[in-house]
Amino acid sequence: MATPDITLYTWPTPNGLKISIVLEELGLPYKVRPVNLESREQKERWFLKFNPNGRLPAITDGNTRVFESGAIMLYLTGRYDTARKISYAPEDLPGYTEQLSWLMWQMGGLGPMQGQAHHFQGFAPVRSDWGIQRYTDEAKRLYSVLEARLQEVPYLAGEKFSIADIACYCWVRVSPNIIAFNLGDWPAVQRWHDRIMEREAVKTALRVPEAPITEAQFTIIVAQKRKEMMERNNADLH
Ligand SMILES: N[C@@H](CCC(=O)N[C@@H](CS)C(=O)NCC(=O)O)C(=O)O
Known part of the structure; x- marks a missing residue:
């Protein structure tokens, strides 16, 4: 098996979590570099080298970069899931x-x-x-x-x-x-x-990276935002 040298650029979001799960399922060593979405770090020049689209997640593996969560999942399993724990080989149909x-x-x-x-x-x-x-x-x-x-x-x-x-x-x-x-x-x-x-x-x-707020706090914030949205009267904006 190739030797992994993986850094995961992520934040606690659905697309970021996909990659943490794959890495944990495969038991691969990896470093984590949290990229703070709140401060729009994903749009900074240094990060665009890893994902020109300015979104999370992305990984590097040695000198190789991969962005788009689906591509990252296919890359990691194609290269490292030799036991086919969480993926199917191309010849394994359907x-x-x-x-x-x-x-x-x-x-x-x-x-x-x-x-x-x-x-x-x-x-x-x-x-x-x-x-x-x-x-x-x-x-x-x-x-x-x-x-x-x-x-x-x-x-x-x-x-x-x-x-x-x-x-x-x-x-x-x-x-x-x-x-x-x-x-x-x-x-x-x-x-x-x-x-x-x-x-x-x-x-x-789910703990990679550590979330800045708990899921319970997040739920309350989202519920409040939804309530405000439903109460918003567009006429007020004109
Ligand atoms: N198709 C992309 C979607 C990436 C994406 O939208 N990521 C969100 C987080 S889940 C993001 O970075 N949002 C910040 C932004 O839009 O600037 C993927 O699956 O990797």
Whole structure:
């Protein structure tokens, strides 16, 4: 196996957590460099060398940089998951193609749509009922797609827990807090979520890096922002 020399640039966010989980699941040594989103450190010149898109997460491995969480997960498992603990080999079909498909589905659909729902429900400078409805409904539709799949198989790529599950889990776990979803509406998703949260690697990864505030505090802040958003009267802004 290649010798890892990994630094993870991250912050306690869904996309950052994906990489901490992969690293912990694989038991790889790594350094952590927290990049403070509150002070917009991700836009600073030194960091753009690692991710020209100015977003988290990114890694370096020796002289190699990788950005985009899906690409990082594929890189780390392709290079270091030789025992195929959390990934499928390209020749292992249909697990490999299912893993790839669900990973891309998360990167292109679940993450961006849920992220927009979050924005319109709590952080947009003007209230847009259409924005709230459009992205919350689309996120719900995507959860129904997840539900249908998880009614058929225990994990997204089939029988084995894989990077496809990690990618989706990191977004699903925050949905009750950030967009007020009730996971009980999707029972197979709830059961899958509850199994994943019990994994030791997941529990450890949740402390990488140490969050500036607790999840309970974060929940209160987000709920308050959502309330303010719903009470906001756009007429006041004109
Ligand atoms: N598609 C990217 C999304 C990255 C992303 O949006 N990261 C968020 C944190 S979860 C971020 O850096 N936000 C700060 C910003 O937009 O400047 C990935 O999966 O890596």
